[in-house]
Amino acid sequence: MGVAPSVQIVIVGLEGTGKTTLMYRLKFGQYTNSIPTVGFNREKVELTEGRNKGVTFTMWDLGGKDNMRPLWKSYLRSAAGIIFVVDSNNRDDMEEARMELLKLVKMQNPNNIPTLVMANKQDLPNAMSPDEVAKSMGVNELCATQLCQVLPSCAITGEGLTEAMDAIFEMMRKWKKTKRKFR
Ligand code: G3D
Ligand code: MG
Numbered sequence: 001m002g003v004a005p006s007v008q009i010v011i012v013g014l015e016g017t018g019k020t021t022l023m024y025r026l027k028f029g030q031y032t033n034s035i036p037t038v039g040f041n042r043e044k045v046e047l048t049e050g051r052n053k054g055v056t057f058t059m060w061d062l063g064g065k066d067n068m069r070p071l072w073k074s075y076l077r078s079a080a081g082i083i084f085v086v087d088s089n090n091r092d093d094m095e096e097a098r099m100e101l102l103k104l105v106k107m108q109n110p111n112n113i114p115t116l117v118m119a120n121k122q123d124l125p126n127a128m129s130p131d132e133v134a135k136s137m138g139v140n141e142l143c144a145t146q147l148c149q150v151l152p153s154c155a156i157t158g159e160g161l162t163e164a165m166d167a168i169f170e171m172m173r174k175w176k177k178t179k180r181k182f183r
Contacts, residue, residue: 006044006056006057006058007055007057007058007080007081007172008057008058008059008060008075008078008079008080008081009057009058009059009060009079009080009081009082009083009168010059010060010062010072010075010076010079010081010082010083011023011059011060011061011062011083011085012062012064012069012072012082012083012084012085012100012104013064013083013084013085013086013097013100013118014064014086014087014093014096014097014100015036015063015064015065016036016064016087017064017085017086017087017090017097017120017121018085018087018118018120018121018153018155018156019037019061019062019064019083019085020034020037020041020061021034021155021156022083022085022118022120022153022155022161023041023043023045023059023061024043025155025156025158025161026045026047026059026158026161026165027043027045027059029048029158030158031156031157037061037062037063037064038063039063039068040060040061040062040063040068040075041060041061042058042059042060042061043058043059043061044056044057044058044059045057045058045059047162047165049162050162050163050165050166051166051169052165052166052169055169060075060079062075069100072104072108073104073108076104076108076109076110076111076113077110077111079113080113080172080175080176081113081114081115081116081168081169081171081172081175082104082105082109082113082114082115082116083115083116083118083164083168084097084101084104084105084115084116084117084118085118085120085155086117086118086119086120086133086137087120087121088119088120088121088122088124088127088128088129088130088132088133088152089121089124089126089127089128090121091128091136094128094133094136094137095136097137098136098137098138101115101117101137101138101139101142102138102142105142105146105148106142109146111179112146112147112175113172113175114146114147114148114168114171114172114174114175115142115146115147115148116148116149116150116151116164116167116168116171117133117134117137117139117148117149117150117151118150118151118152118153118155118160118164119133119134119150119151119152119153120153120154120155121154121155122152122153122154122159122160123154123156123157123159129152130150130151130152131150133150134150137150147171147174147175148171149167149171151163151164151167
């Protein structure tokens, strides 16, 4: 009897949006100063709060530099969920983020796995609200054909992360019901 394969979740998004901060906040329950990601980070994370407390999964924090983005696709094949992190304070990059999200979810997602868009950096005074992020990212159109939603977070304090993980697990459960095989 082998060890059951752990559920895999990929974290993607443009550079500097808070992907690495979010993953280590979830893993260690505290802020960890991160350096820009070269390549990727992989961690086993056990949830310590929320409805899915005790669940362990593997998180892939994939570099957001544009030369890394073509690699996102290959990780999606064995993943069960996508966390797409957005810097809600960076209006200038919203259009680029929108295009990357669309490309990823529509064209590079062979198993149609669910997507959670994290409207991160909500602590900053000029941050766009989750509704504004959803609008400028075209999430409503995406959600017409995929399991997806937008939730607010602050990866530094960890605010919103428990709700976010519960939401992605819920979507993954729904997705699993529509598939015979859960990877
Ligand atoms: P990335 O992995 O997506 O590239 P990082 O992004 O996790 O390296 O974070 C990039 C910067 O954003 C870091 O700041 C980090 O502290 C900051 N950050 C991440 N999440 C939040 C958040 O929710 N709120 C605020 N205010 N900042 C956040 P530095 O200064 O180290 O570059
Ligand atoms: Mg990083």
